[in-house]
Amino acid sequence: MPRVYFDNAATTPINEVALQALVEQSRELGNASSLHGFGREVRKRVEESRERLAAILDCHPSEVIFTASGTEANNLALKGIYWKRRSEDERRKVVIISAFEHHAVLDPVTWLREFEGAEVIEVPVDAAGYINLEFLTSALENRRDEIALVSIMHANNEVGTVQPIKRIVELANSYEIPVHSDAVQSFGKIPLSFAELGLFALTVSAHKLGGPVGVGALVLRRGVDITPLLHGGGQEREIRSGTIAAAAIVSFATAALAADRNREKNALTIAGLRDKLEAAIFAAVPDAKVNGGPGERLPGILNIRFPNTESDSLLLLFDSEGIACSTGSACSAGVQQASHVLISMGLSEREARSSLRFSLGLENTESEIDYLNTCLKRVIERARAAYRSSA
Amino acid sequence: MKLIAAMSGGVDSAVAAARAREAGHDVIGVHLALAKNPKKYRSGARGCCTIEDSHDARRAADVIGIPFYIWDMSDEFHENVVENFLTEYSAGRTPNPCLRCNEKIKFAAVLERATAMGFDGVVTGHYAQIKESGDGRTLHRAKDQTKDQSYVLAVLNREQLQGAHFPLGDTVKDEVRVEAKARGLSVALKPDSHDICFVPSGDNAGWLRERLGSEVGPIVDTEGNQLGEHRGAYTYTVGQRRGLGLTVPAPSGEARYVLRIEPKSNTVVVGEREALAITRIEGERPIWCGAAPKLGEQKRGLVQVRAHGQAHPCNYLASANGLTAELDQPLIGLATGQAMVIYEGDQVIGSATIAATA
Numbered sequence: 012m013p014r015v016y017f018d019n020a021a022t023t024p025i026n027e028v029a030l031q032a033l034v035e036q037s038r039e040l041g042n043a044s045s046l047h048g049f050g051r052e053v054r055k056r057v058e059e060s061r062e063r064l065a066a067i068l069d070c071h072p073s074e075v076i077f078t079a080s081g082t083e084a085n086n087l088a089l090k091g092i093y094w095k096r097r098s099e100d101e102r103r104k105v106v107i108i109s110a111f112e113h114h115a116v117l118d119p120v121t122w123l124r125e126f127e128g129a130e131v132i133e134v135p136v137d138a139a140g141y142i143n144l145e146f147l148t149s150a151l152e153n154r155r156d157e158i159a160l161v162s163i164m165h166a167n168n169e170v171g172t173v174q175p176i177k178r179i180v181e182l183a184n185s186y187e188i189p190v191h192s193d194a195v196q197s198f199g200k201i202p203l204s205f206a207e208l209g210l211f212a213l214t215v216s217a218h219k220l221g222g223p224v225g226v227g228a229l230v231l232r233r234g235v236d237i238t239p240l241l242h243g244g245g246q247e248r249e250i251r252s253g254t255i256a257a258a259a260i261v262s263f264a265t266a267a268l269a270a271d272r273n274r275e276k277n278a279l280t281i282a283g284l285r286d287k288l289e290a291a292i293f294a295a296v297p298d299a300k301v302n303g304g305p306g307e308r309l310p311g312i313l314n315i316r317f318p319n320t321e322s323d324s325l326l327l328l329f330d331s332e333g334i335a336c337s338t339g340s341a342c343s344a345g346v347q348q349a350s351h352v353l354i355s356m357g358l359s360e361r362e363a364r365s366s367l368r369f370s371l372g373l374e375n376t377e378s379e380i381d382y383l384n385t386c387l388k389r390v391i392e393r394a395r396a397a398y399r400s401s402a
Numbered sequence: 403m404k405l406i407a408a409m410s411g412g413v414d415s416a417v418a419a420a421r422a423r424e425a426g427h428d429v430i431g432v433h434l435a436l437a438k439n440p441k442k443y444r445s446g447a448r449g450c451c452t453i454e455d456s457h458d459a460r461r462a463a464d465v466i467g468i469p470f471y472i473w474d475m476s477d478e479f480h481e482n483v484v485e486n487f488l489t490e491y492s493a494g495r496t497p498n499p500c501l502r503c504n505e506k507i508k509f510a511a512v513l514e515r516a517t518a519m520g521f522d523g524v525v526t527g528h529y530a531q532i533k534e535s536g537d538g539r540t541l542h543r544a545k546d547q548t549k550d551q552s553y554v555l556a557v558l559n560r561e562q563l564q565g566a567h568f569p570l571g572d573t574v575k576d577e578v579r580v581e582a583k584a585r586g587l588s589v590a591l592k593p594d595s596h597d598i599c600f601v602p603s604g605d606n607a608g609w610l611r612e613r614l615g616s617e618v619g620p621i622v623d624t625e626g627n628q629l630g631e632h633r634g635a636y637t638y639t640v641g642q643r644r645g646l647g648l649t650v651p652a653p654s655g656e657a658r659y660v661l662r663i664e665p666k667s668n669t670v671v672v673g674e675r676e677a678l679a680i681t682r683i684e685g686e687r688p689i690w691c692g693a694a695p696k697l698g699e700q701k702r703g704l705v706q707v708r709a710h711g712q713a714h715p716c717n718y719l720a721s722a723n724g725l726t727a728e729l730d731q732p733l734i735g736l737a738t739g740q741a742m743v744i745y746e747g748d749q750v751i752g753s754a755t756i757a758a759t760a
Contacts, residue, residue: 324519327430327471347474396518401478401511 012333015379017288019219019372020168020196020312021337026221029266033223036258043255044246053257060264067271068215068230069204076229076247077260081195081216082115083240084229087251088191088212089119089162091237093129096159096189098238103159107132107150109142110355113168116193117351120162134163136355140172140303148182155186160211163190166197169352169368170303171312173201180209189235195219195227199270200278200309205230217259221373222266226259277373282310284371288380289313295387302353302366311371316358320365320394321401323347328393329367332386337368365398403522404428405567408508409462409470411455413582413589414527414570416462420585421569422525423466429525431463431470434512436479437600452602458589465586473515475507482506484600491636492614494665495739498554498709499598505557505689513565523565530555531571532563533749539563541691543748546574553709556743556753558691607637619668621646624661624677635663635670641678641735648672659735679732683707685725685742685754692751695720704745705729707736707756713745725754 016024025033036056041049043057058072065072078084089106096103106120110133123129132150135143142163151158161183166173176192183190189211194203199220205213216227229251231237236250243252270277292299292315302314317325322338329336338347353363407419409431423429433456456472463470483502490497513524529544530552541563544550558566570578582590601609616633623629630648632638638646642660652658658672683705695701697720704713705727716727727742736759744751 323471323473324515327469328519330469331430347472393519397515398518400514400518 013379013382015334015375015382017369017371017375017379017383018335018337019375020368020370022218022224023221023372024374025218025223026266026269028269029222029262032265033258033262036261039257043257044244054255056261057255057257060260063264064228064267067267068198068213069206070213070230071233073248074205074230074233076231076251077255078227078229078247078251079225079253079256081193081214081219081227084214084216084227085113085115085162085191085193086119087229087237087240088214088231089116089160090123090127090240091250092160092189092191092212093123093127094238095236097127100156102157104128105130105132105154105158107134107147107158107161107163109134109163109174110136111140111167111169111352112162112164113193113195115195116162116164129159130157138357139306140167140170140352140356141306142174142179144175144178144182147179151182151186151188155188158186158188161188161190163192164196165192165194165203165213166201166309167303167352168196169312169350170314170356171196171309172303173197173307173309176208176210184209196312197309199267199274200281200311201274211235217263217266220266220270222263223259226256226263228263278310281371281373281375284375284377284380285311285313285369287377288369288371288383289315291380291384292387295384296391302356302358313369313371314353314366315369316362316366317391317394318362318365319398320391321398322364322367324394324397325367325390328390329383329386332390334383334386337370338366404520405430405523405525406512406516406521407431407468407525408512409433409459410527410595411452411458411462411589411592412527412595413579413587413592414529414575416459416466416527416587416589417578417582417585418525418527418567418569419462419468420466420587422567423468425569427525429466429468430521431459431466431468432512433459433470433472434475434479434507435472436483436507437476458592462587462589465588473512475511478511479503479507479600482511487598487600488610488613490739491610492665493739494636494663496639496737497739498741499600500554500709501557501741504554505562509558509562509566513562517565523567525567525569527570528555528568529570529575530568532566532568537693541750542571543745543750544571549575551709552745552748552750553706553741553743556691556741556750557689559689560691563691607634610634610637617668619670621648621670621672623652623658624671624673629658629672632670635665635668638663638670640737646670646672675734678735680734680736680759681729681732682760683727683729683733683736683742683756684758684760685727686723686757688720688723688725688752688754690720690752692746692749694752697721702746703727703751706743706745707733707740718744720752724757725752 041053043054061075062072106129124131134147180190191212193214195216198215211232213230218224239250241252298318300316349360349363405427407429409415460470483499487499528551529549531542533540543552597604611634618631620628621630629650638660656674661673662671700717700719703718705716706713715730718727738756740756741753742756743753
C-alpha cells in the first residue's frame with residue numbers, strides 16, 4: 012500500500028540539506044556562549060544563520076530571537092509585550108486577536124485573561140476566512156488607550172487564508188499600538204517581509220518549511236525590550252534564556268534558505284497539485300465544499316467539507332488506505348472538538364465536524380493524487396454509512 | 403476479518419486485541435472517549451475513562467502494532483447511559499450502567515459504526531465465550547467463573563452477537579496478566595477497574611444527590627410509622643441494611659432492611675428480612691441472544707439477578723413484552739432495574755429488566 016503524506020501543515024519532511032546541516036553541526040563541540048575557540052566557532056555558525064534568516068525575513072539580525080518552538084515565540088510575544096505595555100501604562104489591558112488564531116496564540120491570551128487581568132477582544136472572521144477590518148478599526152478607535160497589543164495570524168493554519176497584515180499594522184500604527192503576527196504557517200510559502208509589513212513582532216518556526224522540530228524564532232523590533240518568560244543566562248538578547256541550540260538553528264536557516272530560494276516556483280507547483288486534488292474531489296464528491304476563500308490563500312492548504320460525514324471517520328478510512336490528512340481540530344485528551352476556526356467562519360458544529368484538511372508540500376506528486384482518487388469514493392461511501400448509523 | 407478492538411486502557415482489552423491480531427485479523431484499536439470534558443468524569447483513577455487510560459490504550463496498541471484512534475462517544479454515552487442511570491434512580495430503580503453501555507454503546511453505536519466503515523465486528527476484553535453451532539452463535543459463561551461477564555453481555559441480541567468477539571473467554575484472569583507481561587504490555591499489572599466509570603469519586607450516593615437533589619423524606623415501616631429521615635430516596639437499594647441511621651429499634655429486635663422505594667412520595671419503606679423474600683420475578687424488555695422461547699411456553703432454566711451472583715433454578719415463561727421467572731427457592735432482596743438473565747447450563751438464553759417481584 013502506498014503511503015501518502017497530505018499533512019504538511021502539521022509538519023513537513025525535513026529538507027535533505029537541512030538534515031545534513033543538523034547532523035554536521037551536532038558533531039561540533041562547544042557552547043555558543045563560551046569565550047574560547049570552540050565556543051567562538053559555534054557562535055559564528057549561529058550568527059551566520061541569524062543573518063541568513065534576517066535576510067530572508069527582511070529584518071535586522073539582532074531582531075531575530077531564537078526559541079525552542081513557534082509556540083514559545085508566541086507566548087514570549089504575547090505575554091512579554093502585554094506585561095511590558097501594562098507596566099508602562101496600567102490601563103493597557105486589552106489584547107486584540109482574531110477569532111481563529113492557532114491555539115498557540117489563543118491559549119496564552121486566555122491565560123492572560125484568567126491570571127493577568129487581560130481583556131480579550133476577538134475580531135470576527137467572515138465566511139471566506141478573513142478578519143473583519145471594520146470591527147478592528149472601531150475596536151482600535153474606541154479602546155486605543157487601553158490596548159496592550161494586537162496579534163493576528165499571517166495565514167490561517169486550517170484554511171490557509173492570508174490576512175491583510177500590512178493594513179492591520181497601518182491601522183494600529185495610528186495609535187502606536189504594537190502588532191504581532193504568527194507567521195508559522197506562511198513563512199517560506201508566500202512573501203514575508205518584517206520591514207515591509209511594519210510589524211512589531213513576528214513568529215516563525217523551522218519544521219513547517221523543511222527544518223527540524225524544536226526551533227523557532229521571534230522577530231522583535233530593535234530597541235524594544237519585552238519581559239522575558241524564561242530567566243537564565245539571557246543568551247538571546249537578554250529576552251530568551253537557554254543554551255543556544257546551534258545545530259537546530261543552523262539547520263533552520265539552511266531549510267529557510269532552500270524554501271526561500273525556490274519559493275515562487277514551489278508555490279506554483281504546490282498550488283497546481285492542490286488544484287488537481289480539489290478537482291479530483293469535486294469530480295468524485297460533487298456536494299463537497301471548500302472552506303476558505305475566495306481570496307488570497309496559501310498554495311498548499313485545501314480544507315474540504317464532505318457533507319454527511321464525520322471527519323474522524325474520514326481520517327481513519329484514509330489512514331487505512333495509507334493517506335495522511337488532518338481533521339485540523341484541536342484535541343483535548345484525544346477527543347476531537349469541532350474546529351474553532353471553521354466555527355468562527357460561520358460553519359455549524361456539524362459542518363465543522365465533517366471537514367478535512369489536506370496540506371500539500373514539495374514532496375507530493377500527481378500520482379499520489381491519482382492514488383487518492385482511486386480510494387476516494389469508497390472512503391466517502393463508508394464514512395457516510397457510518398454517519399447514517401449514528402444519526 | 404477486519405475488526406475494531408475496543409481498548410479501555412486495561413489489561414483485558416489489550417490482550418484481547420493482541421490475540422485478535424495474532425489470530426490473523428486486521429485489527430484497529432479504538433479507545434472510546436465517553437466524557438466530553440475529561441475533568442468531569444475522568445479526573446480520578448477509577449473506571450476506564452481517564453486520560454491516563456487512553457494513554458495506556460495507545461501504548462498497548464503501539465506494542466501490539468495496530469493503528470489506534472479515539473472515538474468520541476460522549477454524546478451517545480451521556481444520552482443512553484448517564485441520563486438513563488439518573489432516570490432509573492429517580493424512578494426508584496437500581497440500574498446497571500455497564501449492561502446499558504454494552505447494549506447501547508459498545509455493541510450498538512460502536513459496532514454499527516464499525517460495520518458501516520467496512521469492519522466485520524468488535525473485539526472486547528470481556529470474559530465470556532461465544533460458541534458456533536448449527537443454531538448460529540451462542541453466548542456462554544467464561545472459563546474463569548470468578549470473572550465471568552456473560553451477565554453484563556446478556557443484553558445483546560442475536561444480531562449484535564454476530565459482530566462480537568471475546569478472545570479471553572477461554573482463559574483465566576491470572577493467565578491473561580502473565581500473557582500481557584510476556585507480550586510486553588505495560589498494563590500487565592494494572593489493577594482491575596471497579597465502580598461506575600462516570601462516578602470518579604466512587605461515591606454513588608453523593609453523585610446522585612448532586613444531580614437529583616437531596617430532598618429529605620421519611621423512612622417508614624410497613625405500617626406507615628415514621629422511623630427516621632433520609633436525604634434522597636434514590637440513594638437506597640432494596641435489600642440494603644447499612645446506612646439507614648435508624649435509632650428506634652424494631653419490636654422484634656431484628657435488623658431492618660430496605661423493602662421498597664417510593665419515589666413519588668420520596669419514601670423509603672423498611673422492614674424485616676423475611677419481607678424481602680420473593681419467588682417470582684417479572685421482567686420487561688426481554689432480549690434473546692439464544693433461541694427465543696415460544697410465547698406462553700414454560701421452560702426450565704436458571705436465573706441470575708446480579709453481576710456476580712448465583713444462578714437460581716427456575717421455570718421461566720416469555721410473553722410478548724415480558725419475561726417471568728418462578729424460583730424454586732425464595733430469594734432475598736432484589737432491586738428492580740437490575741437485569742434478570744436466563745441461563746440453560748452455561749449458555750445465556752436471554753435477559754430482561756426486572757420490573758416487579760412477588
